[in-house]
Amino acid sequence: MNLIFRLPLQCLCAVVFVGLLSACGASSTVDPFKPTRVVGLGDGYNDATATVDDGTSTRTVVGQMASHFAQSNVISKGSAGAKVANLSAQIDDVLANNGGFSSGDLVVIAVGTMDVKEGTQPDTAAQALLAQVQRLKAAGVKHTLVMPVLDLTRTPWGLANPGLISATATNNFNEAVLLAFNTAFGGQTPNTVIFANASGV
Numbered sequence: 598m599n600l601i602f603r604l605p606l607q608c609l610c611a612v613v614f615v616g617l618l619s620a621c622g623a624s625s626t627v628d629p630f631k632p633t634r635v636v637g638l639g640d641g642y643n644d645a646t647a648t649v650d651d652g653t654s655t656r657t658v659v660g661q662m663a664s665h666f667a668q669s670n671v672i673s674k675g676s677a678g679a680k681v682a683n684l685s686a687q688i689d690d691v692l693a694n695n696g697g698f699s700s701g702d703l704v705v706i707a708v709g710t711m712d713v714k715e716g717t718q719p720d721t722a723a724q725a726l727l728a729q730v731q732r733l734k735a736a737g738v739k740h741t742l743v744m745p746v747l748d749l750t751r752t753p754w755g756l757a758n759p760g761l762i763s764a765t766a767t768n769n770f771n772e773a774v775l776l777a778f779n780t781a782f783g784g785q786t787p788n789t790v791i792f793a794n795a796s797g798v
Contacts, residue, residue: 630703630740631666631668632663632666632668632701632702632703632740633668633670633699633701633702634668634670634671634672634699634701634702634703635659635662635663635666635668635670635671635672635702635703635704635705636659636671636672636673636674636691636695636698636702636703636704636705637657637658637659637660637671637672637673637674637675637704637705637706637707638673638674638675638684638687638688638704638705638706638707638708639675639679639684639687639706639707639708639744640675640676640677640678640679640680640707640708640709640710640711641675641676641677641678641679641710642657642658642675642707642710642744643657643658643659643673643674643675643705643706643707644657644673644675644676644677645657645660645673646677647676647677657673657675658705658707658744659671659673659675659705659707660673662703662705662742666703668703672691672695674687674690674691675687675707678711679708679711680708680709680711680712680715680717680722681708681709681712681717681722681725681726681729682725683708684706684708684725684726684729685729685732688729688732688733688736692736697736697737698733698736698737698738699737699738700737700738700739702737702738702739702740703740703741703742704733704738704740704741704742705742705744706726706729706730706741706742706743706744707744708726709722709726709745709746709770709771709774710746710747710749712746712770713746713749713762713766713767713770714749714754714762716766719769719770719772719773719774720773720777722770722773722774723770723773723774723776723777724777726743726774726777727774727777727778727781730743730778730790731781734789734790738789739789740789741789741790741791742791742793743774743778743790743791743792743793744793745771745774745792745793745794746767746770746771747767748767748768749762749766749767750762750764750767771794774792774794775792775794778790778792
């Protein structure tokens with residue numbers, strides 16, 4: 598994973614960890630959430646075979662979140678190049694081969710980069726992503742973290758191909774997801790779905 602992408606992602610994971618504890622009930626009067634398993638879905642950011650690892654730290658998003666929780670029970674179905682449309686098959690894989698989902702799972706989704714790169718209509722992708730998150734909730738998941746797409750114009754591919762993608766494409770995708778999630782889950786207590794949007798990252 599290129600340094601341009603890796604450092605903002607690591608910082609974002611640390612911030613999200615604190616927010617996740619707050620959203621899931623960590624306080625002086627409520628037992629803090631500690632997942633019994635961390636499940637990764639999505640694209641290369643959750644694919645250990647697709648991320649650069651120098652042996653000093655965990656590079657996948659799901660790995661970083663598991664590390665924050667000191668949880669070694671981790672599985673990931675993330676695959677480099679996957680799009681929102683591939684989430685359904687990944688969820689099917691967990692249901693068929695990993696005992697399904699439970700309320701103790703923390704599901705970490707990192708997806709959308711290829712959708713933005715290929716010009717998928719943001720609202721269409723956002724609704725498809727929402728449908729899969731709702732499917733996870735129906736399967737018993739009570740803690741879902743969805744990572745935003747990081748600005749593709751700042752990636753090595755974007756820098757090498759200026760003008761191939763709009764400077765606003767990433768933000769348009771993230772805003773469409775945020776709107777879809779706010780409409781579906783806004784106001785829920787506790788907040789079982791967190792979209793870690795960070796505009797401009």
